[in-house]
Amino acid sequence: MEEEMEEERMNRGKMGNQDEDISDLLPRGKEELRKAAALLLAQQTSLEVIVNMCCSEDPSDDEWEETSSSDESEACADGVGEGGLQSPLCLSAEVYSALIHHNVPQKVLKKAEFPRPAAVDACQRNASWRSLIRKMHRVQCRALTCLHNILAAMDTESLGGTAGLQTVAQQLASLVFSSAEVVKEEEFLEAVTSALRSLLQIMASKNIPQCMSPQQLMSVCEAATRCDVVSVRVNALAILGITGSTLAKETGSSDTLQMIGTALLSVASKDPNLVVCGEALDALFDVFADGDEAEKAARNIRLLTSLKALQPVFKAKSCVRRAEGTTARSSCVCWTTSR
Known part of the structure; x- marks a missing residue:
């Protein structure tokens, strides 16, 4: 009886492994490509989740039209209290602590950098891998959008204080001014201008010198x-x-x-x-x-x-x-x- 039960367990294990094994469905030579695409999609999705976590409820159209850059200045000034810049939304203490504990802002900023030239060159040399270049740039844009929301949702000290914000400003500047071609991409422009707007507003409210002329x-x-x-x-x-x-x-x-x-x-x-x-x-x-x-x-x-x-x-x-x-x-x- 015990031998029969053991054999049945082994058979179930084999069936489970077969169900999880999709290698037969992959075209020959495409497995690495699919894994890379899946990794980039996972990174993109993770960034989108953080974007939504750090986003307050959408204002109505009328409220948005009445919002101006001067209103933002007043909001930032009003948000400065004893504990620093207050979040415009109520992140739970657990979520807030998790974002800080796992260095999420720093990791997001890292993803906002341009893809490594070696990776882009490798994709350019193979026609089937060129689609990954667009995916890498999409991850970068999502990271910039995520940075925009994080800047609005976290206090200055959690982002590294004055030195941390100036570092972010320098990195954003390096993104924008490293190539004349990048400012022609609409998706990139939307993401980077949103991040710059949030960053400069916070720096202005804190009287932090700007790093861009x-x-x-x-x-x-x-x-x-x-x-x-x-x-x-x-x-x-x-x-x-x-x-x-x-x-x-x-x-x-x-x-x-x-x-x-x-x-x-x-x-x-x-x-x-x-x-x-x-x-x-x-x-x-x-x-x-x-x-x-x-x-x-x-x-x-x-x-x-x-x-x-x-x-x-x-x-x-x-x-x-x-x-x-x-x-x-x-x-x-x-x-x-x-x-």
Whole structure:
């Protein structure tokens, strides 16, 4: 009897191994490719899960339209308490501790880097492996989106304090300015401008010096404002507003403020999307809100006259928007996880 039971267990084990073994279904020579694709998909899905974990509920369209870069400044200022920057959502203590304990922010930042050249070259040499290059870049974009939400959900000290945020800024700068081609990818632009916007907002609220020059930021924003994706253009304008409002406090910044103001006025008058135009106006109000340098720059670009000239343009765009019944897109990024 015992021998029969042992034989039955062995047979069940063999059947179980056969059920789990899918090697016969794989084309010859494709097993490594499928494993690599499965690994990248797993990384992408994991990042999407973290994105959703660190994302607050979507605001309504009306609430989103009323949100401006100045509102974000007030929100960040209000969120600074005894324990540092407060999360806009209530992550449970267990989840928060797990993210910190397992160094998730640092690992996400690592995934936000460009794929290693050796890996890309290896994929380029084999036609069947070239599809992995796109998958690697998709993981990078998901990591940047994840970084954007993590920055909004965690306090500054958990991210390494001032030194940690400056390191993140330097790494984002290296991503953007390492190649002129990267700013042409819409998916990358959307992800990196979202991360930059969150990072610069936090650094501004903490009076942390920025690691990117205004000229570098302008080059990113110029590329972004030519992008067809509305959220990319909105992010770019918010970045200019944050940068300009910070520079307005510094002596000798009027020339840079003029450059930023001219760019914002151009977008406010020419962009066909009302939400983008509204963000440009919000950024203008932030940049030229106060300070001697801001007043000097405003006079040089004839800001008041230009704003008066924009009034009929905005009225016309408002009428078109009401007629079309268009809705704005939420700035909170969530992903439906891949299956």
